[in-house]
Amino acid sequence: MALLNVDKVSKHFGGLVANHEVSFEVDQNEVVGLIGPNGAGKTTLFNCIAGYHALTSGTVRFNGADISQLKDYQVARLGLARTFQIFEASGDLSVVDNVMVGSFMHTGSRGEARRLARDTLEFLGIAETARSMMTELPVAAQKRVALATALASQPKLLLLDEVGAGLNPSEIEGLINLLQRIHREKGIALLLTEHVLEMVMAMSHRVIVLESGQKIAEGEPAEVVKDPEVVRAYLGDHYVKRQAKEDGDA
Ligand SMILES: Nc1ncnc2c1ncn2[C@@H]1O[C@H](COP(=O)(O)OP(=O)(O)OP(=O)(O)O)[C@@H](O)[C@H]1O
Ligand SMILES: [Mg+2]
The missing domain is CATH 3.40.50.300 (P-loop containing nucleotide triphosphate hydrolases)
Known part of the structure; x- marks a missing residue:
């Protein structure tokens, strides 16, 4: 199937x-x-x-x-996760909070969601951006975070x-x-x-x-x-x- x-x-x-x-x-x-x-x-x-x-x-x-x-x-x-052709960073979220939006698709636990988000940022080689605000990042880095958010839902x-x-x-x-x-x-x-x-x-x-x-x-x-x-x-x-x-x- x-x-x-x-x-x-x-x-x-x-x-x-x-x-x-x-x-x-x-x-x-x-x-x-x-x-x-x-x-x-x-x-x-x-x-x-x-x-x-x-x-x-x-x-x-x-x-x-x-x-x-x-x-x-x-x-x-x-x-089933997806990324968007046109990606708009939501202003007030940090990178890790943004990625947690994805992890919450997979788990209801806040601690687990944060762990998943950090693991995903690590896997993508952008762990050092975790505390940055989305809007501070260049567009290419924002797109990488969008990918992290999709991945963190464990699709x-x-x-x-x-x-x-x-x-x-x-x-x-x-x-x-x-x-x-x-x-x-x-x-x-x-x-x-x-x-x-x-x-x-x-x-x-x-x-x-x-x-x-x-x-x-x-x-x-x-x-x-x-x-x-x-x-x-x-x-x-x-x-x-x-x-x-x-x-x-x-
Ligand atoms: N929400 C919408 N309302 C009305 N028409 C739409 C809507 N979304 C897409 N279309 C129309 O549907 C058609 C297909 O658009 P779509 O964005 O799916 O193409 P695409 O293959 O993704 O193009 P691109 O390579 O430029 O991204 C186009 O004619 C577009 O104008
Ligand atoms: Mg398109």
């Missing part, structure tokens, strides 16, 4: 069809990439899965349970919405290593949207491509990038030629 099963999920905003009958699965041991042009419906699909949007139609199952009708906090308690599946956006190549490399540790050492399945294609391709076992709300392709990264539909809809010749050159140089 798949950990996550998305079955014919549609989401309409009035007349706008943001997701149309999207189906796919994510297994417990998988890293799956979700790519597609701006406005393809990636964030909307995350919002549907994580209980932030009511579905127009379709079903989402997680760990054997139908979560289609559940609210965001109920989904989070079941072990089985983590949805990552463009965590690589705005990072430079060496920061991207650091992030890839970190996410791979999260996957391997904590056994957490990852579903990630990303325009930084090098990151998706390096990390994903499987890639799903959305265009105009519909799934147009699914497969191993090396196969998907060669799919003419995907090249037309998203990658363009540029990416394909650059990859061919890199392969030739290697």
Whole structure:
């Protein structure tokens, strides 16, 4: 049984069809990439899965349970966590308090929540920021705390919405290593949207491509990038030629 099963999920905003009958699965041991042009419906699909949007139609199952009708906090308690594409630090919270918001999804005990938060900051290599106020941190560090908050809820599946956006190549490399540790050492399945294609391709076992709300392709990264539909809809010749050159140089 798949950990996550998305079955014919549609989401309409009035007349706008943001997701149309999207189906796919994510297994417990998988890293799956979700790519597609701006406005393809990636964030909307995350919002549907994580209980932030009511579905127009379709079903989402997680760990054997139908979560289609559940609210965001109920989904989070079941072990499905997410990060936000647009992250806004809440003013008055310290880093550790912010991360505890995540740990409280897992435990009702304040002491346990604090311990989990500190362990998570340690795991992410940012323990020294624990007492800082969120608003004092640079944006990249705030995003790392947002990741810590999601992780502190001890999820089985983590949805990552463009965590690589705005990072430079060496920061991207650091992030890839970190996410791979999260996957391997904590056994957490990852579903990630990303325009930084090098990151998706390096990390994903499987890639799903959305265009105009519909799934147009699914497969191993090396196969998907060669799919003419995907090249037309998203990658363009540029990416394909650059990859061919890199392969030739290697
Ligand atoms: N709350 C909303 N109300 C109305 N329309 C929305 C809402 N959220 C998203 N949309 C529309 O749904 C479509 C899909 O948007 P979405 O943000 O899911 O795309 P995306 O693939 O995440 O894009 P990007 O790569 O730019 O992040 C867009 O046309 C968007 O304008
Ligand atoms: Mg988005």
